[in-house]
Amino acid sequence: MTTKELLEKLxxxxxxxxxxxxxxxxxxxxxxxxxxxxxxxxxxxxxxKKATYWSRSRNELWVKGETSGHTQKIISVTTDCxxxxxxxxxxxxGNVCHTGAATCFHNPLLQNTQKS
Amino acid sequence: MTTKELLEKLxxxxxxxxxxxxxxxxxxxxxxxxxxxxxxxxxxxxxxKKATYWSRSRNELWVKGETSGHTQKIISVTTDCxxxxxxxxxxxxGNVCHTGAATCFHNPLLQNTQKS
Numbered sequence: 001m002t003t004k005e006l007l008e009k010l011x012x013x014x015x016x017x018x019x020x021x022x023x024x025x026x027x028x029x030x031x032x033x034x035x036x037x038x039x040x041x042x043x044x045x046x047x048x049k050k051a052t053y054w055s056r057s058r059n060e061l062w063v064k065g066e067t068s069g070h071t072q073k074i075i076s077v078t079t080d081c082x083x084x085x086x087x088x089x090x091x092x093x094g095n096v097c098h099t100g101a102a103t104c105f106h107n108p109l110l111q112n113t114q115k116s
Numbered sequence: 117m118t119t120k121e122l123l124e125k126l127x128x129x130x131x132x133x134x135x136x137x138x139x140x141x142x143x144x145x146x147x148x149x150x151x152x153x154x155x156x157x158x159x160x161x162x163x164x165k166k167a168t169y170w171s172r173s174r175n176e177l178w179v180k181g182e183t184s185g186h187t188q189k190i191i192s193v194t195t196d197c198x199x200x201x202x203x204x205x206x207x208x209x210g211n212v213c214h215t216g217a218a219t220c221f222h223n224p225l226l227q228n229t230q231k232s
Contacts, residue, residue: 003225014172020136022147022221029145031138034201046226056130076227080220081213085150087221097197104196105138105203109119110162111192 003046011084012039018054021086023096026075032096033104035064037086042077049074051088070094119162127200128155134170137202139212142191148212149220151178153202158193165190167204186210 001009012019018036025032035053037045041061044052048063051072055062065071072090079086097104117125128135134152141148151169153161157177160168164179167188171178181187188206195202213220 001223006223006225020150022138022150024147031140031147031203034136034138034196042225049228074226074228077225078221079223079225080150081215081217081222082220083223085221087147099197101197104198105194105201106197107117107122107195107199109122109158109193109195110190112165112190 006079006083007039007042007046009083010039010042010079010086011082014084018056019084019086021053021088023051023072023088023090026089026091030103031105032090032092035062042086045074045077045088051090065093068094068098070096072096122195122199123155123158123162125199126155126158126195126202127198130200134172135200135202137169137204139167139188139204139206142205142207146219147221148206148208151180158202161190161193161204167206181209184210184214186212188212 017038021035021037023032038054041052041054051064051074053062071093074090076089095102133154137151137153139148154170157168157170167180167190169178187209191205193204211218
């Protein structure tokens with residue numbers, strides 16, 4: 001499918017206009033954060049190659065790093081088998097998390113050290 | 117924080133009882149899928165070390181692979197800086213996707229081949 005066809009297939013309805021976006025580091029493959037995008041955010045991401053989201057707290061379009069300088073250059077954008085989630089693979093400038101951590105996922109509930 | 121304290125902090129309210137879960141392969145670090153968990157699904161995941169979700173289409177608890185055999189053994193469970201997303205790192209048995217693909221994210225909208 002072409003990019004345009006895939007854009008049309010994206011299922012924004014399930015999440016009241018928003019699709020969850022998994023953000024992964026292109027180099028380390030670390031999962032950096034989870035955010036949300038509306039159609040405008042996805043289109044801006046594809047057009048500018050700057051990771052763009054919809055901020056649910058500020059209720060506005062959010063180009064990651066515009067304030068902090070911690071931008072994300074887009075390497076790839078992929079949607080999943082049922083078109084209701086997105087994956088941005090990015091080159092992260094600086095630290096992704098507002099806490100200064102290198103990933104937003106830094107609170108472990110379980111770490112299984114047993115060998116399989 | 118302890119696991120119990122983190123469980124209490126998980127913010128199920130924002131998503132009407134559900135938290136999005138990013139699922140990543142422990143070996144390849146590939147992003148495999150995105151699903152949702154309610155509190156019961158998270159607790160079952162922590163207890164059984166089998167990745168458990170809430171199926172929004174079937175409206176029931178969903179132990180991944182119970183029907184297909186394509187189970188996910190939990191290596192770690194982590195929550196993010198604002199406790200409204202989860203990351204399951206798993207050992208995937210067989211292919212994750214119902215289409216037979218090795219990741220659910222297999223529809224590229226953009227692949228940036230330019231060097232930075």
